Amino acid sequence: MFTMNRRQFAGLMAAGLALPKTALAQSDGSKTLTVRFYDDPAGFDPANIFRIENENIAFNIFSGLTSYDGQTGEIIPDLATSWETPDNKTWTFRLREGVQFQKGFGEMTSEDVIYSYNRILDEATASPYRSTLASIVTMEAPDPYTVVIELDAPNGGFLHTVANYHQGQIVSRRAIEEAGDQVRWQPVGTGPYYLDMIDVTSRIVLKRHEGYFRGAAPIETIVFNIIKDEATSTIALRNGEVDLVMRANREENLTTLRAEGFTMNSVMDYAVALKVLNPEFEPFADVRVRQAIFHAIDYEAITGAISPSLSQATNSILLPWMPVYSENIPTYPYDPDRARALLAEAGYSGGFSFRHLGTSAQGVTELQQFEIDFLSQVGLDMQMELVDTPTFNQRRNAGEFQMATRLLPAVDPDLILFSYLHPDNTVPGGLNGARYNNPRVTELLHAARAAVDPTERMALYEEIQQIVMTELPYVPSYANNVFWPGKSTVTGVHINYLAQVNFYDVDMTVA
Template sequence: MTFVISSKLFAVLLSGAVAWTTLAYAPALHAAEEKALVVRFYDDPAGFDPANIFRIENENIAFNIFSGLTSYDSKTGKIIPDLAESWETKDNLTWTFHLRKGVQWQKGYGEFTAADVIYSYKRVLDPQTASPYASELAGVDTMEAPDPYTLIIRLKAPNGGFLHTVANYHQGQIVKKEAIEAAGNQVRWKPVGTGPYYLDSIDVNSRIVLKRHEGYYKGPAPIATLDFHIIKDDATAAIALRNGEIDVLMRQSKEEQLQILKEAGFKMNHVDNYASSLKVMNLSDPILKDVRVRQAIAHAIDYAAITEAIAPSLQGTATSLLMPWMEVYSKDAPTYGYNPEKAKKLLAEAGYANGFVLKTLGTSAQGVTEQQQFEIDYLSQVGIKMELELVDTPTFNQRRNKGDFMTASRLLPAINPDMILFSYLHPSNIAPKGLNGARYDNAELTATIEAARAEAEPKRRMELYAKAQKIAMTDLPYLPATSSNVFWPSKPEVNVVTINYLAQVNFWEVTK
């Protein structure tokens, strides 16, 4: 086995300050152990092609099969090197990446090179691929590889957040041309990457088995086999953990089950505030186009009290589209505490002293949720009658994507602040073209987020992001309702189940 050690780390080792067992690559030292980890997978798998993948549970599989030029630190969410050892840019317009040498593809496809990156990105951009993530790479102007381990990407416009675009997530995950071609129309079920695990077998009705990639550039993982059992019901999954049938629950979303498992002594692996849940308010509606009405709704609902009553472990209150752990998060944006009297005053000023009907699009499968019951009650106290329009899930998704609603809901799982701000606030993404279901278009905010993404000077960049958040939370096209916490309960002997801010686990770090 070969270890690649930086000169800085080598110097530390010589000083005797760090033992081998504390190195980041320490899992490789235990690779001889043939351990297996049984993990609950909570839905039917939908495939693992990075160009078309969706849903968090599938993304957890892909995250451990593939790699990106960059990745995310499991604890902090900060960008870290992955297939690229280093990079530089002077203007956020031209990016030069220096790639790792000797990285091996799974299943005997040889060594990773810059050509694989260029192929992967071109594949996402190809209309024939029909990738929903093509827009993320649309800013790329040219790509060239002066040698197999150097990649130069020139953008059409400066983008200070480009390292998120090339990270190990969706369009940033690198595939192998020969493997894609060999898979044909079965590509989503035959993923081949450079990550710590490869797909060994799959039964879409019951089981997914991953085996460790012995040639992984960081060294083989401590756990030899990841055995995912498909258990859809949360209560059934909790019983399976208590009976010793599984080692880890991928997601437990029932408050009562969490408390039972906690009292039974299981580990409560979790990440807090990974995403905001929003109430999307369609500004093309004649009532909601008045900002006073939107602000009145914000003051009328006590989300802190709702969260405490329903799911104090699984939820928190949200005050922004961005999360507090994001580097560009600003504390200076307006917030809306519970204040029914202020809500009534704003409604009267807007001409709705006697209230109005607020129609909310939902799914018949989910029914009327506890949170919606609370919202109905709170809004009624200021004269707003909230009516639910429940449709089947495909219709819900179709109408929400078209912007065909008065209000709807959406979760914002994203680690890249630009992805949130541009996807939900930029006029080029107004539904049905993109995720801007609020149909929000503010020229000042648009100019601000465009300038922020292009700005190379850190202090000025932070000022621009703060300004953008202030505008967005004043205009309130989206009302942040709750923040989501993610729990993966496990047996006490399972260690380092660190859930990142994309609700993913890097299983290369997990030990048992």
């Protein structure tokens, strides 16, 4: 949970970012959309942003060279109107002319692009996304509207790297320098909305960026009311206190809202939740133990019992809609007898205990209670180790756990595969919490990224998936679906595969 000390709060007040407890009604007929925001805001600096709810705000404040179509997930132009590459190694981007930063910070040019990427790469920034741009060798700006980037090796997925997400979001150098240590609370981008006011205890207000390069958005003001309790947010929607609920994740609430005719805006299979097994805990170093855990838990039965709308069992670290996804991989159907046999082969016929890191704010979830029960039936004792959220984030990022859960939304399969499997991303420097290091897989990752021929590329990715799902450094548990229930008067809510909504596409009918 984010907490704010007196000095930080004073900084917000001085910056004019405090918000009154009640919003003034608009009498000029302009449109105000009220959205449920489900957690404490943690800031909106692309270099260090974390958690999907904060990323939804940043996605609408900033732009990247490219972005994602909200309905298809395809790469589309954003700040760059076009690009070219002869070899997937040298990339030349042509920028839009006249693009304006919000709040009077001037025109966006190629120098801002280079500054933004160099800021991520600067070790002093301490960005967790630094490794994503580490392949950049040189960046040049031959003129204000051209950027030439040279990579250390071909990368056919580089358009994902420069998309409007984390390290790809373009900032204003002057705005960053003026914000100082308040940079995460004073974001300035070129997107369709700018941050107008924030009260970290109650709400966030975005205002339409009138100078947005695609034209002004249909809705002038978006008010994000912080409502942490799921049942309370459902009541707020039913009572008309909010127009749209960001992330409804209780089956009973979805059933109620669906029955009452609310629009069930959704995206299916947006990300896989993985069990991260630390091999420094001796039992987890044995592949037979890891395979036994997968066989021991019936995720199909669990998701069917507690969240049939919200999740489904999965067998891969990638998702079926990804073009490189392969079904030709080992699978681990629910088989407790096979699990017991594998444990006995590994020397653990009597079972063992282990600790699963979690947050005290979330507690022991219903899903985890099922996991504990299934594992106990094969002799494994999963004990939940609950800590506060900042400690959880610190320990998970440092790899200080025996088992943890991680979910990484991505449109680019390379982001998932490199983050989880490449040794350069081993914790604490990346998301490879399983400390996975297979030289063959590393070789295949680079070869697949560089491959131009689609058939060759697919064969390489298939081999990666076959090896990884045999060695099983991560245990896939379920794939999530995302729902944003809303009034029928709210249209254009297209949730992409990063669980983000481009509010530029959203409109509403006002009575």
